[in-house]
Amino acid sequence: MLQDRYRIVGTLGSGGFSSVYKARDMRFPNVTKLCAIKEMVISTPDPQMRELTIKSFEREASMLAMLDHPAIPDVSDYFTEEDRSYLVLDIIRGKDLDQWLEESTEMLDQTTALEWAIQLCDALDHLHNQRPQPIVFRDVKPSNIMLDQYGRIVLIDFGIAKVFETGDKGTMIGTEGYSPPEQYRGRAEPAGDIYALGATLHHLLTKQDPRLEPPFTFNERPITKANPKVSPEFEAIIMRCLAYDPVDRYPNAQALKLALEALRRPGFAATAVSPTFADTAFSAVPVSTAVTPPLPGLPGAASPTINQIKPVWTFKCEDEIRRRVAVANGMVFVSAYDNNLYAISQTKGEFVWKFPAMDNVGGSSPFVYEDNVFIGSVDRHLYSIQTRTGRQNWRFLTGGPIYTSPRIRFDHAFFGSDDGHFYAVNVRTGRSAWKARAYSAVRSTAYVDDERVFFGTEGGYIFCLELASGKTVWQAQAKRNVTSSPTLANEIVYVGSHDATVYALDAASGYVIWRFRARRPIVSSPTVYDTVLFIGSADGNLYALDTDSGRQLWTFETKGQVTSSPAVSHDAVYIGSTDGTLYCLSLRKGDLRWRFDTDGRFIASPVVVDDMIYIGSSNHTLYALPA
Amino acid sequence: MNSGDNARHALPNTQPFVYEAEEEAGDGIGKTDELPPIVIPGVKGIISGTSGSAAKAEAIIHYAKRCDIGARDRNEDSCIAFATETGGHFTMMPFGLYIVADGMGGHTNGHVASKIASRQAANHILKEIYLPLLAHDTAPQIGIRDTLVEAVQIANTAVYQDEPEVDSGTTLTVALLLGNRLHVAHVGDSRLYLHTDEKLEAITNDHSLVQRLQDVGQLTAEEATVYRYRNVLLRAVGQGEEVEIDTYMRLLPKKGKLLLCSDGLCGFVADDAINNILNEDKPIQQMVDDLYNAAIAANSNDNVTVILVEFSL
Numbered sequence: 001m002l003q004d005r006y007r008i009v010g011t012l013g014s015g016g017f018s019s020v021y022k023a024r025d026m027r028f029p030n031v032t033k034l035c036a037i038k039e040m041v042i043s044t045p046d047p048q049m050r051e052l053t054i055k056s057f058e059r060e061a062s063m064l065a066m067l068d069h070p071a072i073p074d075v076s077d078y079f080t081e082e083d084r085s086y087l088v089l090d091i092i093r094g095k096d097l098d099q100w101l102e103e104s105t106e107m108l109d110q111t112t113a114l115e116w117a118i119q120l121c122d123a124l125d126h127l128h129n130q131r132p133q134p135i136v137f138r139d140v141k142p143s144n145i146m147l148d149q150y151g152r153i154v155l156i157d158f159g160i161a162k163v164f165e166t167g168d169k170g171t172m173i174g175t176e177g178y179s180p181p182e183q184y185r186g187r188a189e190p191a192g193d194i195y196a197l198g199a200t201l202h203h204l205l206t207k208q209d210p211r212l213e214p215p216f217t218f219n220e221r222p223i224t225k226a227n228p229k230v231s232p233e234f235e236a237i238i239m240r241c242l243a244y245d246p247v248d249r250y251p252n253a254q255a256l257k258l259a260l261e262a263l264r265r266p267g268f269a270a271t272a273v274s275p276t277f278a279d280t281a282f283s284a285v286p287v288s289t290a291v292t293p294p295l296p297g298l299p300g301a302a303s304p305t306i307n308q309i310k311p312v313w314t315f316k317c318e319d320e321i322r323r324r325v326a327v328a329n330g331m332v333f334v335s336a337y338d339n340n341l342y343a344i345s346q347t348k349g350e351f352v353w354k355f356p357a358m359d360n361v362g363g364s365s366p367f368v369y370e371d372n373v374f375i376g377s378v379d380r381h382l383y384s385i386q387t388r389t390g391r392q393n394w395r396f397l398t399g400g401p402i403y404t405s406p407r408i409r410f411d412h413a414f415f416g417s418d419d420g421h422f423y424a425v426n427v428r429t430g431r432s433a434w435k436a437r438a439y440s441a442v443r444s445t446a447y448v449d450d451e452r453v454f455f456g457t458e459g460g461y462i463f464c465l466e467l468a469s470g471k472t473v474w475q476a477q478a479k480r481n482v483t484s485s486p487t488l489a490n491e492i493v494y495v496g497s498h499d500a501t502v503y504a505l506d507a508a509s510g511y512v513i514w515r516f517r518a519r520r521p522i523v524s525s526p527t528v529y530d531t532v533l534f535i536g537s538a539d540g541n542l543y544a545l546d547t548d549s550g551r552q553l554w555t556f557e558t559k560g561q562v563t564s565s566p567a568v569s570h571d572a573v574y575i576g577s578t579d580g581t582l583y584c585l586s587l588r589k590g591d592l593r594w595r596f597d598t599d600g601r602f603i604a605s606p607v608v609v610d611d612m613i614y615i616g617s618s619n620h621t622l623y624a625l626p627a
Numbered sequence: 628m629n630s631g632d633n634a635r636h637a638l639p640n641t642q643p644f645v646y647e648a649e650e651e652a653g654d655g656i657g658k659t660d661e662l663p664p665i666v667i668p669g670v671k672g673i674i675s676g677t678s679g680s681a682a683k684a685e686a687i688i689h690y691a692k693r694c695d696i697g698a699r700d701r702n703e704d705s706c707i708a709f710a711t712e713t714g715g716h717f718t719m720m721p722f723g724l725y726i727v728a729d730g731m732g733g734h735t736n737g738h739v740a741s742k743i744a745s746r747q748a749a750n751h752i753l754k755e756i757y758l759p760l761l762a763h764d765t766a767p768q769i770g771i772r773d774t775l776v777e778a779v780q781i782a783n784t785a786v787y788q789d790e791p792e793v794d795s796g797t798t799l800t801v802a803l804l805l806g807n808r809l810h811v812a813h814v815g816d817s818r819l820y821l822h823t824d825e826k827l828e829a830i831t832n833d834h835s836l837v838q839r840l841q842d843v844g845q846l847t848a849e850e851a852t853v854y855r856y857r858n859v860l861l862r863a864v865g866q867g868e869e870v871e872i873d874t875y876m877r878l879l880p881k882k883g884k885l886l887l888c889s890d891g892l893c894g895f896v897a898d899d900a901i902n903n904i905l906n907e908d909k910p911i912q913q914m915v916d917d918l919y920n921a922a923i924a925a926n927s928n929d930n931v932t933v934i935l936v937e938f939s940l
Contacts, residue, residue: 181845184856216839550772
C-alpha cells in the first residue's frame with residue numbers, strides 16, 4: 001500500500017532504476033479502479049543530490065499532469081516515499097509494440113506503419129509545443145509505445161526515469177539503438193524524439209533490432225531491402241528522421257506528420273513528396289554507406305543485353321577447348337582435344353599454323369616465352385614450338401600425361417606431370433635441371449616467383465619448392481585433391497581444393513592463415529586483384545573474398561559449375577560457366593554488366609588482352625569478344 | 628588435416644623432401660651428365676638447398692611491459708606476453724603472443740573477467756599453434772585466423788559462464804607474431820599499434836561509443852578525451868553467448884615495434900605523443916615507462932597497461 005491509497009496488485013515491468021506496478025486505487029472502495037504506478041529509485045547517497053533529484057522529478061511530474069492528449073496517459077498523482085519517487089498514471093490495456101514485434105509473423109505493412117507514425121507525430125507535437133519548455137519524451141522505442149484495445153497508439157513510460165540514472169562505467173547506456181547521437185552528449189531536444197521515432201519505424205518495418213547493431217548504422221541497413229513493400233518515399237522520410245545531425249532532420253513533428261500524410265493520400269505518386277526531402281535525407285549519410293549493395297545479379301535481370309555482345313571473330317577447332325588460350329606475338333595459341341595446338345591471328349582469327357602432338361594437348365594451356373610456345377600433352381611430352389613457324393624445338397618426356405601448363409622463369413620451364421613428379425626443364429636445351437617427387441599426379445599449374453615454386457597435387461598437398469633446387473620448403477595438406485592452380489599475393493598463397501575450401505597459406509611457412517568454404521568442390525584457380533580474391537566453385541558461384549580475412553564480399557550465381565578461373569580487367573571480372581554463358585560483372589559488387597550465351601559449356605578460362613576477351617568452349621569454338 | 632592421418636606416414640612432415648637425381652633426361656638435344664644450374668639474377672650460383680629456415684639469420688624479438696593500477700583502487704587490466712628464443716642449427720619460426728584485456732569496471736568483477744579472458748585465449752593459442760610448432764617443426768594445418776577467433780570465443784564463453792548473475796565483461800586484444808606476419812583478434816577499446824619508420828599506425832578499431840560518435844561526426848577527437856561516456860563499450864567479451872570479433876592480418880616490415888595498450892594510455896595520450904616516445908632511441912623498457920608516465924601526466928584516471936614489442940625479422 002502506498003500513500004494509504006494505492007494497493008499494488010501486480011508488476012507491469014521493470015528496468016534498471018525503475019519498476020511499473022499495477023495498483024488498485026482504494027479511494028474507490030466499491031469498484032476496482034486500476035492504475036499504473038511507476039516507481040523510481042533515488043540511487044544517489046548524497047543528500048544534496050537527492051534533494052535535487054526529487055525536485056527535478058516533481059517539476060517534470062507536474063508538467064506531465066498538465067498534458068491532455070489521447071495518446072498520452074493521464075498523470076493523476078505523484079509523490080516521494082523515502083528513497084523512491086512515484087508517478088500514478090492511467091492504465092492502458094493492450095500490448096506494446098515490442099510484444100507486437102515478437103508475436104507478428106508478417107512484415108508490417110506501410111499503411112499501418114504510416115497510421116501509427118502519424119499518431120506518434122501528433123503526440124510528440126503536443127509534447128514539443130508545451131510552454132514555457134517543450135517536453136522531450138527522450139525514450140521513443142517500441143516497448144514504450146502501446147497499442148490499446150481500440151488499436152490506438154499510446155506513448156507510455158516517459159523518459160523521466162533518466163533523472164534517476166547515473167553514468168555507470170563500462171556498461172552500455174539505456175536504450176542504445178534508438179537514441180540519437182546528440183543524446184549521448186547529454187542533449188535532449190525535440191529533434192532527438194524525431195530520430196528515435198525514425199529508429200522505431202525502422203525496427204518495426206525491418207524487424208532488425210537496433211539494439212543488436214552498432215549505434216547509428218540504420219543507413220547501412222536499407223528498409224526496402226528487408227521489406228520490399230515499403231515505398232522508397234516512405235524510406236526517404238524515415239532516413240531523414242535518422243540523420244546524424246539534428247538540423248538535417250525534419251524541423252518539427254508537425255513537418256514530419258505532413259510528409260507522412262502526403263504519402264497516405266489516395267493516388268499518391270512519387271512526386272507527392274518533394275524531391276528535396278529525399279535528397280536531404282540522404283545528404284546526411286556518408287557516401288560510402290549510402291550506396292546499398294544491390295542483390296547479386298540475377299541472370300534474367302539483364303536479359304535485354306543478352307547476346308548484344310557480338311564476337312569480333314570466332315575460330316572452330318576439331319574438338320573441345322577446355323583450357324585458357326595464350327595471346328602473344330600477334331597470335332592466339334589454342335590447345336584443343338583434337339591433338340593440335342593452333343596458332344590463330346590475334347586480330348582476324350585466321351588460321352596461321354597447327355602443331356599436331358601424338359595425343360591430345362587439350363589438358364594443358366599453352367605458355368609463350370620469347371619466340372617459343374610451350375605445351376604439355378597426354379602423350380607425356382612437354383613440347384617447345386616456334387611461335388612463327390609452328391616447328392618443334394625439342395620435346396621433353398615425363399612418365400605420365402601432362403595436364404598442367406608450364407611456367408617459365410630464369411630460362412626454365414616448371415611443370416608437373418601425372419607421373420607424380422614436378423620438373424624444371426631448361427628452355428634452351430630441353431634438358432632437366434631437377435625433378436622432384438610430388439607423390440601423386442600434378443594437375444595444378446605452378447605459381448613461380450623468384451625463389452619458390454608453388455603447386456597442388458591430386459593427393460591433396462600443396463607444395464612449396466625451392467626454385468633453384470626443387471627441394472621442399474614446406475608442404476601443406478588439404479582434405480582432397482588440389483587441382484586448382486595457386487596464386488601468390490602479398491606473400492600469401494591462395495588455392496582451392498576439391499574439399500570445397502579456399503586456402504590462404506603463408507608463403508614462407510605454409511601455415512593456413514584462413515580458410516573459406518564453398519558448397520561444392522573448387523577446381524577453379526583464384527585471381528587476386530587489389531585486396532579481393534575471385535574464385536569459382538562447382539556449386540555454381542563465383543566468390544569474391546577479402547584477401548586478408550577470407551570474408552565473403554559478394555557472390556554471383558550461375559546456372560552451371562564454375563570450373564574456369566576469373567579474369568579481371570579494368571573494373572570488370574569475367575567468368576565462364578558450364579551453363580554456356582560468359583558473364584561480365586562489376587568488380588566491386590558483382591553486378592551483371594552483360595552476358596554472352598553459347599550452345600556449349602565454358603570450362604576454359606577467359607583471357608583479356610588489348611580490350612579483347614578470348615575464350616574457348618566445349619562446342620569447339622574459340623570466341624574473340626570485345627571487353 | 629591432422630596428425631595420425633594415414634597420408635601423413637606416406638609423406639612424413641619432418642623429413643626433408645626426397646630429392647631425386649635426374650634419371651631420364653628428355654629426348655631433347657644435348658644430353659650431358661652435368662646438370663645445368665638454374666641461374667637466378669642477382670644471386671651467385673645456385674641457392675643452396677636447405678631444410679627449414681636454418682640458413683636464415685635468426686629473428687630478434689623482445690618486449691617490455693607494464694600493467695599498472697594507475698589512479699584506481701584495483702587493477703582491472705590483465706596482460707600476457709610470450710616470446711620464444713631458440714638457438715642451434717635449426718632456428719624456429721619467430722613466435723610471439725601478446726594479449727591485453729581491460730575488465731569492465733565497477734561492481735562487475737572486471738579484474739576477474741580480464742584475467743580469465745587473457746589466459747583462456749593464450750591457452751588455446753599456445754595449444755593449437757605453439758605446441759605443434761615445437762612438436763612437429765612444421766605448420767599445423769589449422770587456420771590461424773580460425774584459431775584466434777576460437778580463442779576469443781572460448782574466452783568469451785569462460786567469462787560469460789564464470790558468474791552468470793554478474794554482468795562482467797572485458798576488452799580483449801590478441802596479437803600473434805608468427806614468422807613475418809602479424810595476426811590479430813580484437814574486441815573492445817584496447818589498441819594495437821604498429822610503429823615503423825617513425826610512423827605510428829593503429830591496427831585495431833575501437834568498439835566504443837566515443838569512436839562511433841566520432842565516426843558519425845558528433846564528437847571531435849579532443850572532445851572524446853573528456854567525454855562523459857568515454858568508457859562505454861559497444862562490444863565486450865563475456866556479455867553474451869557469442870561475441871563478434873574483428874580480425875586483422877599484416878605482413879610485417881623487417882624492423883618495427885608493436886604497441887598493445889589499454890585505454891588508460893591511448894584514451895589520454897594522443898597518437899602523436901605516443902609516436903614521439905617510440906621514435907626515441909631508448910631501451911624499450913624505458914619507452915614503456917615513458918608511455919606510462921605520459922598517461923599519468925595526462926591525468927589518466929584508469930589502469931594503464933602497455934606491452935611494447937621490438938622486432939627485427
